Amino acid sequence: MIVETRRFGSxxxxxxxxxxxxxxxLGFEDKNKYILLDHDQETPxxxxxxxxxxxxxxxxxxxxxxYPDYEFDLPEDDVRELELVKPEHARVFTVLVVPEDVxxxxxxxxAPIVINISNRKGKQVILADDRYPVKYYLFQEKQGQGGL
Numbered sequence: 001m002i003v004e005t006r007r008f009g010s011x012x013x014x015x016x017x018x019x020x021x022x023x024x025x026l027g028f029e030d031k032n033k034y035i036l037l038d039h040d041q042e043t044p045x046x047x048x049x050x051x052x053x054x055x056x057x058x059x060x061x062x063x064x065x066x067y068p069d070y071e072f073d074l075p076e077d078d079v080r081e082l083e084l085v086k087p088e089h090a091r092v093f094t095v096l097v098v099p100e101d102v103x104x105x106x107x108x109x110x111a112p113i114v115i116n117i118s119n120r121k122g123k124q125v126i127l128a129d130d131r132y133p134v135k136y137y138l139f140q141e142k143q144g145q146g147g148l
Contacts, residue, residue: 003035004054007047011035018051019115022081022123025095026111031056034122036115048093048113060093063109066138072127074114082116082123089118097135106135 003011019034031050039045044065050056063070074090084090092114094107109132115122 003049003051005049005057006054007057008037008049011037013051016120019048019120019122021113022121025058025113025124026126028053028056036060045096046093048095059096059098060113061096061107063092063094063107063112066107067109067136070109070132072112072129072132074125078114078123078125082114082121083119084114084116085118089116091115091117095124096138103139105138107138108134109136110134 001013001015003013005011013035017035019036021032021034023029024031025048028050031052033051034048035051037047037049039047039059044061046060048058048060070092074084082090092112094109094112097106097108099105109127111124111126111134113122113124
């Protein structure tokens with residue numbers, strides 16, 4: 001199938017590469033089909049590109065790269081909904097906001113995206129855990145200034 005994108009042009013993908021985001025992404029609940037694309041080989045950034053809206057794409061990355069101790073308990077309802085049988089089948093991403101000043105990139109640690117890699121079903125989960133902010137400054141944390 002062909003997926004039209006603003007950033008990558010026309011992409012030919014296989015149906016098996018589609019990730020179905022249960023309930024859509026926050027603010028875009030009516031869009032459920034996405035593909036995960038590498039930004040480039042030099043960075044850990046990826047794009048979660050809508051297969052239904054050429055303009056809709058989120059910059060994402062695995063939070064463990066910049067926050068090694070990131071952990072949370074996935075509610076049992078979400079485990080069932082995603083049909084997660086083994087923890088190692090879960091892949092976790094966080095949505096990034098990349099402003100003009102890239103030193104101010106933030107990650108939403110409060111609402112990670114959990115994807116079951118065995119069935120390509122995912123969900124953006126809002127954590128009840130107060131340890132994690134909506135705006136976590138990637139580079140300031142490394143400089144010892146902390147996130148919000």
